[in-house]
Amino acid sequence: MTGIRLTGNAVWRTSPLMPKSSKIMLLAVSVVLVLTVFLGVHTSGVSAASDPQDSGAYRQINVYSEVLRHIQSDYVTEPDIPAVTNGALRGLLESLDADSSYLTPSDYKAYKADKMKDAGKAQVGLNVSKRFGYATVVSVVAGSPAEKAGLTDGDILEAISGKDTRDLSLAMIELMLNGQPGSELTVSVVRPRKAVPDKLTMTRTMVSVPAVSDTLYENSSILYLKPVILDREHVAAVEAKLKASEKTGNKKVLLDLRDVAAGDMSEATRLANFFLKSGTIATLEGQKVETQVFTADPSKAIDPTTPMVVLVNRGTAGPGELVAAALLDDKRAELVGEKTFGEGAQQKLFELPDGAALILSVAKYESPSGKKIQDDAVTPGVLVAGNLDDLAGAEDDTDSTATTTTPPVKPSVQVDEQLTKGLDILKAKAA
Numbered sequence: 001m002t003g004i005r006l007t008g009n010a011v012w013r014t015s016p017l018m019p020k021s022s023k024i025m026l027l028a029v030s031v032v033l034v035l036t037v038f039l040g041v042h043t044s045g046v047s048a049a050s051d052p053q054d055s056g057a058y059r060q061i062n063v064y065s066e067v068l069r070h071i072q073s074d075y076v077t078e079p080d081i082p083a084v085t086n087g088a089l090r091g092l093l094e095s096l097d098a099d100s101s102y103l104t105p106s107d108y109k110a111y112k113a114d115k116m117k118d119a120g121k122a123q124v125g126l127n128v129s130k131r132f133g134y135a136t137v138v139s140v141v142a143g144s145p146a147e148k149a150g151l152t153d154g155d156i157l158e159a160i161s162g163k164d165t166r167d168l169s170l171a172m173i174e175l176m177l178n179g180q181p182g183s184e185l186t187v188s189v190v191r192p193r194k195a196v197p198d199k200l201t202m203t204r205t206m207v208s209v210p211a212v213s214d215t216l217y218e219n220s221s222i223l224y225l226k227p228v229i230l231d232r233e234h235v236a237a238v239e240a241k242l243k244a245s246e247k248t249g250n251k252k253v254l255l256d257l258r259d260v261a262a263g264d265m266s267e268a269t270r271l272a273n274f275f276l277k278s279g280t281i282a283t284l285e286g287q288k289v290e291t292q293v294f295t296a297d298p299s300k301a302i303d304p305t306t307p308m309v310v311l312v313n314r315g316t317a318g319p320g321e322l323v324a325a326a327l328l329d330d331k332r333a334e335l336v337g338e339k340t341f342g343e344g345a346q347q348k349l350f351e352l353p354d355g356a357a358l359i360l361s362v363a364k365y366e367s368p369s370g371k372k373i374q375d376d377a378v379t380p381g382v383l384v385a386g387n388l389d390d391l392a393g394a395e396d397d398t399d400s401t402a403t404t405t406t407p408p409v410k411p412s413v414q415v416d417e418q419l420t421k422g423l424d425i426l427k428a429k430a431a
Helices: 020-039 052-074 081-094 105-116 170-177 232-248 265-273 319-329 417-428
Strands: 101-103 126-131 134-140 156-160 184-190 198-203 213-217 222-226 252-256 280-285 292-295 308-312 334-337 345-351 357-366
Touching: 052 081, 081 101, 101 105, 101 170, 105 170, 105 357, 126 170, 156 170, 222 232, 222 417, 232 265, 252 417, 265 280, 265 319, 280 319, 308 319, 308 417, 319 334, 334 417
Parallel strands: 222 252, 252 308, 308 334
Antiparallel strands: 101 357, 126 134, 134 156, 156 184, 184 198, 213 222, 280 292, 280 357, 345 357
């Protein structure tokens, strides 16, 4: 489950007494070196004209140098050179994907410290990524402070604790969402048809992930399964319930992957294998990553022929999307719901000599048909809109400037149209 924040001390510093021409040169050199790292431009022993791709990169560097010269000499005020350099880095990484991040030395120090204390961290129950430059809610954990505050899939977090999320990498956003149990977190949420963002305050808590839920429908002929995360524990629970259903004679399966955005890709392939006895589950490919093809193992299949429907929505991401894409492309199940979020990349961390770091997407997962999940997401064959649109923005509120800490009022009776449609499709299928 995934934007660039550049804070703290920059790699390059200049003296206030340095001549302007030297500042221009230093800034240009710094950006050239940055571009050299990211674009693979080698300045030693390589002719710019020897490779068309390198030649294009060199030309682009000349353009950047000219832009920087104008910024330095013609901007309305003398620019903050470290901020300009950081902005160039941020834009460079954000042009790749939402998951690639640059961490300044101070960011990386905080990031490492946070990784060292996984135990005892409280949260509000949000899975987030970046879309349109801002932090975006992918899914919300049921029963969490975020759900109680009225946050839902697709909400945009304009600011977290007063910091604009446009200027935060995904890694730093996730770090800021965590904290000590009992501490407060304030977010500004952009909602449809609202003139001003809603400000919500939540109290961080030790969020417990719900167990896999199961329900029997149609005289126990349909087994409904709802995991909320695809980790080892929850996938093992699905496996146990499927094996138990074989003994009780359940003939059909309704797998609910709505808002499933967290977990492990290896566990996702294991879950998909429960329903497939052959064929490709997913492929992982990258420029310098050896291609991996994940295929179904017949010995691990549990229900390879049972009629099946999978529910997905815009909160289905990452591991949930991998399962949905595999079952759709292999024609194993019908998908019902909304187009999924679009997350499916593998990241690698690169430490830099000055203490900074890069988190870079180095490979992407593909569905059996060859579609990159990160780029294309998963579109169900039966489209059914979600039920709970943002009721807080149902009416234009152009005169409102008040701060709210209460969730929107939801209707007392809700009909789950996606679930209803999934059940209707299964009812029509022969066992």
